Amino acid sequence: MVERVVPESGRRRRRPTKQGAVLSERMIVETALRLVSQHGAEALSVRRLGAALGADPSAIYRYFRNTDALLLSLADELIGRAQEGWEPTGDWRADLRAIGLRIHASYRSNPQAALLAAHRTTGRAHETRAVETILGVLRSANFPDPLVVRMYHAFVDQALAFAAQDAAALALPQAAHEADAEVWHAVYGKLPAATHPNIAATLPLLADDMRGSGYPFALELMLDAMAARLPATSVPADGSRDRRARARRPANRA
Amino acid sequence: MVERVVPESGRRRRRPTKQGAVLSERMIVETALRLVSQHGAEALSVRRLGAALGADPSAIYRYFRNTDALLLSLADELIGRAQEGWEPTGDWRADLRAIGLRIHASYRSNPQAALLAAHRTTGRAHETRAVETILGVLRSANFPDPLVVRMYHAFVDQALAFAAQDAAALALPQAAHEADAEVWHAVYGKLPAATHPNIAATLPLLADDMRGSGYPFALELMLDAMAARLPATSVPADGSRDRRARARRPANRA
DNA sequence: ACCTTACGACAACACCATTGACGTGTAAAT
DNA sequence: ATTTACACGTCAATGGTGTTGTCGTAAGGT
Structure with missing residues (x-):
């Protein structure tokens, strides 16, 4: 050929x-x-x-x-759009939240491309820029580098994984999509309390909550947990291990 | 017809x-x-x-x-295999961790099928049993029902989303798989510190950490955050939101 | 032993991604 | 201004896909 x-x-x-x-x-x-x-x-x-x-x-x-190459290009475009017109504010928590939700939203807006691209490492310009930005946010928050890396990994993979997960639902053929949503009422709503007491007890709340994405709350939980691991800044307390923050460069740039 | x-x-x-x-x-x-x-x-x-x-x-x-119905059956079979031979211990945190890791492992053990199945709601026996179990774990930990529901949603979607994410990587054609892994050295390793200072500063840690799954740590973070939202049991204190319970357990790792 | 009909087989349809061959029009070279 | 080369759009064909209408047969209930 x-x-x-x-x-x-x-x-x-x-x-x-x-x-x-x-x-x-x-x-x-x-x-x-x-x-x-x-x-x-x-x-x-x-x-x-x-x-x-x-x-x-x-x-x-x-x-x-081939079509795979085309879809990777679509994905790169999506990453670009997710970052378009955004600037870090300096508040690490607000910044991470914004980045996470933007990635999620951008991928969801093009489910098909998201599905193919969300688990690939492309190494293209838009991707490296995003990586740099996120690392910068975490480092400027004074997390120690070994923790920065693990948090980066968890944060990015969670954003991408949820994006793909929710995109997959959107990418389903109409019929299958509706069938999945219907299950919560058709099946779970009819389970007897005798065999499934916890489902029966929470069903209305459950059916309602499952209509949306679980990502925003999962993201919030992750940010909570990260904040809890933030080294004390001015207070001399702590000392648990060797993970104190060291003064470092400003670390941030878009 | x-x-x-x-x-x-x-x-x-x-x-x-x-x-x-x-x-x-x-x-x-x-x-x-x-x-x-x-x-x-x-x-x-x-x-x-x-x-x-x-x-x-x-x-x-x-x-x-149709093939969709077949896929749903495959999905339920995987869920079933994940639960095989497991019993709750009564420690909500250990139980959730075990469930999450089991789902993750089960899907990873059959990456190709997991990819097809991880984002569907089947409503079948194995799935409802898993839902019932997880809700039970959360409710017995004394989280209020509205919180139980949101946590359930975040927890399950996180497990499935990461399972699919990691399964996808394993399911890639050999060539693409290695290419993706290679990117961390070939591309990220060569980015100049001038334009990408944070990547340059953390690269060895980064390239190493990205080889594994981000799920175990993401799960641990989620469990941390859940624990922090646990209503006080005997102490009347309360500050509703934010960061009580800052220094909780060491929050071990996989 | 007889019906009924469940269910496996066949053939056909409409769609899909991909590729080799071909010829034309564009842009560069003269 | 004319020639030349080849980029790139088009055509046709290949071998895949899910799905369905039809038919015959053998299995089971009676």
């Missing part, structure tokens, strides 16, 4: 398609995102994307080696 | 296939799990499952209305 994909920088000849569209990497990514957001996750196929572009489906392979 | 599926209880005629296999719901689920664990998630298609069963693919539709 001859390599069909030419890197975007090396492109010269922009021949219009039969229907008059002029393709580009950027235009394909945007069309794909629009397609998914307008017609649902199922609408994203190479064939339909071709149709939406006004081009033969196979033309897409001149820009992306 | 006539309904093709007959409920398992009403089955009488077990006609063997041409190749001599006698089908059943149970046997199909087990074959599907084996297929997936041996040959990867991509190996699970109706046609291949039919071949593995020694039956025509369409015969499967006599047992499951």
Whole structure:
């Protein structure tokens, strides 16, 4: 097989398609995102994307080696959008909360791409910028580095994992999606108290709570726990182990 | 369309296939799990499952209305395996930790299937039993019901989300898996301290920590935060929110 | 021994991603 | 201004997918 994909920088000849569209990497990514957001996750196929572009489906392979490459590009775009126009405030807790919710929201807005991308490490520009920012927030809060790293890991994976989890629900075919939601009333609502006392006792609360995402509360709990592990700042107390904060650089930059 | 599926209880005629296999719901689920664990998630298609069963693919539709119904059965089977042989100890914290780690482990042991199943609500026996157990653990710890429900939601979704996240990594094609791991050295290791000071400062710790799962620590943080919200038992004190219980237990690690 | 019908098999449909071959129009080179 | 090269859009084909309508047969109840 001859390599069909030419890197975007090396492109010269922009021949219009039969229907008059002029393709580009950027235009394909945007069309794909629009397609998914307008017609649902199922609408994203190479064939339909071709149709939406006004081009033969196979033309897409001149820009992306396969659909996986295309989806990674969509994901990178999503990471970028999650960070767009955000600046750290200096309050580590508020900052982490904002970052977490932004990642979550951004991925949820494009479930299909989120599903494929949430568990990959791309190493692209948007990703490294996000990593740098989060590490900066944690370090400027004076957590010791070994703790910073573990907290970073837990925080990011939790954001991505929940994003993927919730995106997966949104990406389900309509029917399956509704079926899952219905289960809480249809099945759990009918379990007898004799065999399932705790479900019976909490059912209304439960069915209601399960409609939304568990992430915001899980995030809050994580922030609580992080705060509890914050080394004392001015008070000399503590001394439990060797994890005192050392004075360090400002650490933060977007 | 006539309904093709007959409920398992009403089955009488077990006609063997041409190749001599006698089908059943149970046997199909087990074959599907084996297929997936041996040959990867991509190996699970109706046609291949039919071949593995020694039956025509369409015969499967006599047992499951569609592939989604089959997936739900796989999911419930995994939940069941996670609970096998476990009993609550009465220590809510130890119990939740055990449940979380068991779910995580069970899904990881069958990554391909977990990926397909981790985000579905099945409403089946194994699932309801798990829900009942977890609610019971939280309620017996004396959390008020509205809090129990939110904690249940956060806890379960966290376990499933991380399970799916880590399963996804394990399920990647060998090449992509190694490529992702490599990124931490190849890309992050080469970022200049000038533009990415925090990454540069923590890189060795970071690259090391990112090799494992972030779940055990994230779980520990969640348990910490839950403990901090435990209503005071004998002491009348109360400050409703925030950071009481700052210096609680050492909050061990995996 | 006879019916009934459950259920396995077959064939067909519509969709999917991907690829090799082809020819045309663009942009660079002369 | 003309030629040339090749980028890239198009076509056609391959081999996959889930799903369904139809049919025949053998298993079970009677």
